[in-house]
Amino acid sequence: MSWQDIIGQKLQVSILQKAVSSDRLAHAYLFAGPEGTGKESVAFELAKVLNCENGFAAAQTGSCGICRSCRDIDNFMHTDIEYVFPIESALLEKNDPAKAENKRTTDARERYDSLIEQKKRNPYLTPSMDRSMGILTEQVIALQQKASFMPAENGKKVFILSQPEKLHPSAANKLLKLLEEPPEHVLFILVSSRPESVLPTIRSRCQTLKFSRIKPSDLDNWLNKAYPDLQDEMQRFIINFSRGNLSVAVDMVNSCQEGGAETFEGIAIRDSAVDFLRKVLSPNKLAEAVSGTEELSRNHGKQEIIALLASLLLFFQDIHHRTIDQDWNSFNNPDLTGTIDRFVRNFPNPDFYALSTATEEAIRCIQRNVNPALTLSAYAIRLKNLLGRS
Numbered sequence: 001m002s003w004q005d006i007i008g009q010k011l012q013v014s015i016l017q018k019a020v021s022s023d024r025l026a027h028a029y030l031f032a033g034p035e036g037t038g039k040e041s042v043a044f045e046l047a048k049v050l051n052c053e054n055g056f057a058a059a060q061t062g063s064c065g066i067c068r069s070c071r072d073i074d075n076f077m078h079t080d081i082e083y084v085f086p087i088e089s090a091l092l093e094k095n096d097p098a099k100a101e102n103k104r105t106t107d108a109r110e111r112y113d114s115l116i117e118q119k120k121r122n123p124y125l126t127p128s129m130d131r132s133m134g135i136l137t138e139q140v141i142a143l144q145q146k147a148s149f150m151p152a153e154n155g156k157k158v159f160i161l162s163q164p165e166k167l168h169p170s171a172a173n174k175l176l177k178l179l180e181e182p183p184e185h186v187l188f189i190l191v192s193s194r195p196e197s198v199l200p201t202i203r204s205r206c207q208t209l210k211f212s213r214i215k216p217s218d219l220d221n222w223l224n225k226a227y228p229d230l231q232d233e234m235q236r237f238i239i240n241f242s243r244g245n246l247s248v249a250v251d252m253v254n255s256c257q258e259g260g261a262e263t264f265e266g267i268a269i270r271d272s273a274v275d276f277l278r279k280v281l282s283p284n285k286l287a288e289a290v291s292g293t294e295e296l297s298r299n300h301g302k303q304e305i306i307a308l309l310a311s312l313l314l315f316f317q318d319i320h321h322r323t324i325d326q327d328w329n330s331f332n333n334p335d336l337t338g339t340i341d342r343f344v345r346n347f348p349n350p351d352f353y354a355l356s357t358a359t360e361e362a363i364r365c366i367q368r369n370v371n372p373a374l375t376l377s378a379y380a381i382r383l384k385n386l387l388g389r390s
């Protein structure tokens, strides 16, 4: 990856590029913006630029991507780059020889390694360990220790902290101390999609760089270039339902490619989604819909369930447009005009904000590996309440 490979975020990239070439980087940044907008990939690219063996050229155009330093960063093996995110406390026991080999620790280590592997395949992923208690004090102590050494080579140490809103209170205090007297040779990059939850004392020590949602046209251009073999229909579907979240888009493309393009059927998934909604809303069929979620989650993989929920989001969007404007006809689902109009008649003025929030929350649960059947049942009940008919 190089500056040119960053999708969208032209302004943010040019700000950083200028700061690098004029040697005016802040000592700490907070990259803030919605999930899946490429904040962490920009952080890693900046780390590569500052350590690339093609120093001067890299500052102008971006990292070379092939020197040893660039490759080590891509493989999460560079000694001067620290990547910190919320982990399970069991992982820390690797430092304790008596506990290092116990099952809890080795299992946690496996989960950690598999997250890093996922992150290599999908640079837009925000890693999260389910049993994590947040960013732990020991992780920040390790940073303090590493900060006290000079970088091994000519470059700069870069500490990338993902999800600083999840810093454990005593970890936050220690980080604050580091940020108050930052060593010259360390660059801190905090990356958050919930910057309002980052401690104000920490926030005020960082220069905030805001990231915006990826535009559909940027996503379209990138998919054309990166995945020229993607079917048009699938590409449209991915652009629509990822809604500017690159992490979702990349996951979708990967799962299409792993499963073979023909196994991903956007329309079929959308139809099961509308069918699910129909059951939820029919009188006396809620119980059936809820018990059907078990089967739905057995028959569909994680990405398909996300696609299913996302297509409901697009369906609600169509209904919203049609509710406001009866002549609206740029539908996401042009083949469902009849169904959309029936919905508008039967459910006048639903709370669209609540509907989309509920759907987005369900998507996030699935992304975080919450049990899909449970997530879908809870979602079904919520839809029923929101659309107010029994």
Ligand SMILES: [Zn+2]
Pocket (backbone or CB within 6 Å): 051, 052, 053, 054, 063, 064, 065, 066, 067, 068, 069, 070
């Ligand atoms: Zn390089």
